[in-house]
Amino acid sequence: MSDRKIVVATHGKLAEGFLTALNIIVGENEDICAVNCYTTPDFDLDQTIDRIFEEAEGKELYVFTDLLGGSVNNGFFKRLSTKQFHLITNTSLGLLMDCSLMNPNADELRNKLGSGEFSVVYCNDLIESMGLEEDDL
């Protein structure tokens, strides 16, 4: 067992969806788990978050959520005042893949997010800027 735990928590089944996509591209990774929120009428976010912290006890916890300002992220955000964990939102598949493969620490994660590598891209404009030059060989 690793000393790190990654939780992907989202509205609906997006979290589970992220995991199925990760399984196809990267393969299974037991350090990562999905938490689908609000899929049943009796869903309780605070209880769910409590349970996540209990299960991650003693581990470095990384939480990835779907939306800045959404309730899932808000729910975790208020715990930042009392708990030690990393909270990342507006999650993309590329970022999760990178975390699964590279196991970045907090500083590396900060750098990756700052680089724009995982941001949303308007591909139409990319065509203009891309040349056909190949690497030397």
Place this chain on the structure above:
Amino acid sequence: MIKALRIDHRLVHGQVAFTWTHFLGATRIIVIDDKAAGDDFQKMALNMAKPAGVKLNVFSAEKALERAEKIDSLSDTVFIIFGGTKDASRYITGHPKFKELNLGGITKKEGSTQYGEVVYLNKEEEEDLKKIQQTGCRLFIQQLPSTKKEELDLLK
């Protein structure tokens, strides 16, 4: 040096660009595929798909063979991707020195037989792969580094 060879009809995609490249520690991906080599837009798309910091070349089988010695002597860790059995057979029989070839994805078509979860071969493709095996190159089916590696022997 050449670290690995794989046939994958999707060429450079998520599994290849991220998972295999990371697993192999590849610093250069060489796509050998006649169709992609003649299609500028697809070449551009492949350039977009490659991971940051990894070099990429897209060659036809003929052009790749002209450069075979040079490719062998590169200081990069090279990962070669063929789009299909035909390009693989031309390159490997023209430059027979490889120990193994990974069959990643070969698409299903009319009259093909299933050999793996995403590996389907018709007669022509089986012949291509037999020629490859005859050079002493073994075939194995494996989708991801974390999934099972299954040997395929078409000469038996």
